[in-house]
Amino acid sequence: MTLYRVALFCALAGFLAGRPLWAASLGADTLAARVKACTACHGEQGRAGPDGYYPRLAGKPAGYLYHQLLNFRDGRRHYGLMSNLVEPLTDRYLMEIARYFADLQVPYPPPARPVVSDSVLAHGRRIAVQGEPQRGVPACTHCHGERLTGMLPATPGLLGLPQDYLNAQLGAWRSGQRRAHAPDCMREVVERLAPADLAAVAAWLAAQPVPVPAAPAAKSPPPATAARPACGSDRVATQGPP
């Protein structure tokens, strides 16, 4: 067992052991202490792991984070180590964790230097801000906000995410590994694009600086049209824990 794994194991054990009610009266048992199990992978204050694999949590919309936790627990997303961790937790506790990370305002790292050609970046930018109307592809900005910092209540921002993570998520939607609540608008968007288009848009997004402030736009997403599919995530986002 590496030291990292030992630390992770201890953090996870503490997380689950932290549930009994008596623990709540102890000063040290704050939510910040309990989510050490999460930040072992997701980085200090949920600012992302060091290698582009563990996504950032800080500052993402609470409704989005909450429903991702349900998605892992209920099998719409897959990552065994995390699903096991969230499985025993109540919806209410998951919402508490989601709110905790959503409220953290932590600076973003500078964007990575792009490793693709200028013409690929230009193609990626066009898809992100204009879409491809002739192929029925809406601009990413339609739903992820004009500044691409996300839109409350359920749409996450697309900037400040590593290219590997973006590629993995778009690929997972294409292969059906990642699903959102029906109707799954992201699945429709991804299906209308070729793998090379997805790679171009991921490369362009990963190369953009994150605007300050990076908070998600507060307005709700525009109504669905033929060009902009409806998103089940919007519908369920306002549904908190029972």
Ligand code: HEC
């Ligand atoms: C063993 C490492 C590990 C631990 C521990 C872990 N996560 Fe994760 N988490 C991941 C990985 C890897 C992903 C991305 C999986 C994928 O590609 O879909 C992820 C994804 C997520 C996402 C989705 C993020 C997004 O932008 O879509 C949320 C939310 C999340 N984790 C919350 C948590 C919380 C809360 C905890 C603590 C209860 C936790 N994680 C513990 C590794 C971990």
Ligand code: HEC
């Ligand atoms: C019709 C609205 C809509 C459009 C258009 C759209 N998205 Fe999304 N996107 C969403 C929603 C809603 C989610 C959250 C899904 C969920 O709940 O898992 C999402 C999630 C994502 C995620 C996951 C982020 C994370 O932190 O894990 C990525 C990546 C993404 N979209 C990329 C794109 C790209 C690239 C485009 C443009 C080609 C695009 N989206 C266009 C609605 C949209």
